[in-house]
Amino acid sequence: YEMSENISSSVRELEEEKRKLIEAIARLEELERQQKQFIGNISHELKTPLTAILAYSDLLGMYGDDPKLLDKASVEIRQEAQRLYGLVEKALKLSSMDVYDFQTAARSVPIAPAIREAIDRIRIKADARNVRIEAKLEEADVWADPDNLMHMLLNLLDNAVKYNKEGGTVRIANFRARSADSAEVMRIEVADTGIGIPGEARERIFDPFYTVSDDRSRETGGTGLGLSLVRSLAEKQNGTVRLAESGPGGSLFVLELPVAPESDTIAD
Ligand code: ADP
Numbered sequence: 001y002e003m004s005e006n007i008s009s010s011v012r013e014l015e016e017e018k019r020k021l022i023e024a025i026a027r028l029e030e031l032e033r034q035q036k037q038f039i040g041n042i043s044h045e046l047k048t049p050l051t052a053i054l055a056y057s058d059l060l061g062m063y064g065d066d067p068k069l070l071d072k073a074s075v076e077i078r079q080e081a082q083r084l085y086g087l088v089e090k091a092l093k094l095s096s097m098d099v100y101d102f103q104t105a106a107r108s109v110p111i112a113p114a115i116r117e118a119i120d121r122i123r124i125k126a127d128a129r130n131v132r133i134e135a136k137l138e139e140a141d142v143w144a145d146p147d148n149l150m151h152m153l154l155n156l157l158d159n160a161v162k163y164n165k166e167g168g169t170v171r172i173a174n175f176r177a178r179s180a181d182s183a184e185v186m187r188i189e190v191a192d193t194g195i196g197i198p199g200e201a202r203e204r205i206f207d208p209f210y211t212v213s214d215d216r217s218r219e220t221g222g223t224g225l226g227l228s229l230v231r232s233l234a235e236k237q238n239g240t241v242r243l244a245e246s247g248p249g250g251s252l253f254v255l256e257l258p259v260a261p262e263s264d265t266i267a268d
Pocket of ligand 1: 160205206223228251
């Protein structure tokens with residue numbers, strides 16, 4: 001009786017091992033599928049601007065002495081090249097995330113100066129669209145990689161300007177708060193008076209390559225990698241990012257990051 005008990009428990013253990021192996025294989029297959037899809041998407045995204053650049057350089061070869069074409073071509077080529085640059089930069093960042101050690105790169109970073117710098121870097125773009133940027137900043141330190149922090153801030157601000165209406169406003173604020181699991185965090189809010197995001201797209205905007213409508217992204221040069229990068233970067237640093245509100249009056253994105261350990265704590 002005891003022997004058959006032993007055998008059946010060994011059989012159970014084997015079955016369990018087998019189940020785990022099958023699960024691991026399924027996970028690997030899913031990863032491989034995602035990787036192939038990522039490469040497919042990237043190649044597609046690279047092709048579009050390259051096709052435009054090639055077409056314009058062909059035209060220039062034929063009609064290079066036409067001043068109108070020269071003007072148009074230089075603007076278009078520059079714009080498409082910039083798009084390529086942004087795409088490659090984000091793709092590189094996304095693909096290096098798994099090998100890069102985020103914890104050791106994280107340190108105490110003063111958040112208010114970082115936000116001010118991000119605003120300065122986005123200012124020309126905002127001015128060009130007549131978008132005002134208002135900031136309400138609190139001096140404090142967050143625990144993050146300064147480079148990645150800048151990436152996250154620039155991406156959120158860039159979207160808030162890009163998808164705003166002409167003459168709109170962007171409001172950025174930071175303050176200490178409690179996260180959903182009641183840890184003390186630094187909350188960074190980026191609000192815009194833009195076109196908003198339709199309900200069915202609100203979670204998907206964080207997926208790689210997802211853009212709400214091809215038209216508005218094409219027009220603004222989007223590739224759909226920005227928010228997926230912000231989310232991956234935030235999570236690698238024990239933070240979160242979400243779309244808290246969105247409607248016809250605009251959107252509110254909330255980024256939460258750990259407060260640096262030596263900072264004072266808020267009173268409850
Ligand atoms: P993209 O490079 O296309 O801007 P993102 O990943 O940054 O890619 O954003 C994904 C999509 O989410 C965008 O195509 C855009 O339609 C939408 N989106 C992002 N931010 C905003 C915003 N502040 N207001 C309205 N729509 C936005």
